[in-house]
Amino acid sequence: MKKMKRIISSVLVLGVFLTPLTVPVMVQPSWAQSQNAEVERFKQLIDQAMQQTQQKQHRQAIETWQQVLAIARKFEAKGMEARALSFIAANYAGISQLQEALKYLHQALPIFREVGERDWxxxxxxxxxxxxxAISQPQEALKYYNQALPIWRAVGDRAKEADTLNIIGAVYNHISQPQEALKYYNQALPISREVGDRAMEALILRNIDSIQNKSQSPSKSNIEPIPK
Known part of the structure; x- marks a missing residue:
């Protein structure tokens, strides 16, 4: 479980959250009425928070992102609000406070839906x-992966589609449903080849091979006793 938490924390901080962040200052009408100094301070806080996140200064980053969040809400900048919530979650994950991370992720999700940012x-x-x-709730995890999968298909991100299919397969394998896992691995494999992701292709092939080898292994009851 400790290893899993380290993996999850790394994914949270270094994965989706480090997508290049666009600050939509010039396209927010309400912002144009505010003082330039305040807008500049806002941009500086975002830069500072991003730098702290990338340098794994998680506690400092949380404080700075909270300031970004307050200003985003003041300006009614929904996209920026959701991003700030996402980065706060990432940094809580970085200090292994996964329940706190979930709290912010669940706040960010409906906002991204509201503003129509489907990739986010x-x-x-x-x-x-x-x-x-990471907190040993695989059935709950499947609910969210299965919501993500059709969105990756809709936005045409084949690499993320393959990755998500592979993860769903791994979860099913983890909960002792290998045949269900194979269904997802076999969907992921041709996509990984299509996008030229050789590392993903190799991983999926290993996963498939592992299940097939287990299914072909004789059970203990079929193994002849070793003569003494």
Missing amino acids: EAGILNTIGFTYL
Whole structure:
């Protein structure tokens, strides 16, 4: 479980949350009425928070993202509000406070849905899934991966589609449903080849091979006793 938490924390901080962050200052009408100094301070806080996140200064980053969050809410900048919530979650994950991370992820998700940022929505769904796996709730994790999958298909991100299919397969294998796992691995494999992701292809092949080898192994009851 400790190893799983380390993996999940790494994914949370270094995965979806480090997508290049666009600050939509110039396209927010309400912002144009505010003082330039306040807008500049806002941009500086975002840069500072991003840097702290990338340098794994998690506690400092949380404080700075909270300031970004307050200003985003003041300006009614929904997309920026959701991003700030996402990065706060990432940094809580970085200090292994996964329940706290979930709290912020669940706040970010409906906002991304509201503003129609489907790639971020799917990324958050995947991240929620990872987090539920980290706290040993695989069935709950599957709910979120299965919500993310059709979005990756809708936005045409084949690499993320393959990755999500592979993870769903791994979860089913983990909960002792290998045949269900194979269904997802076999969907992921041709996509990984299509996008040229050789590392993903190799991983999926290993996963398939592992299940097939187990199914072909004789049970203990069929093994002849070793002559003495």
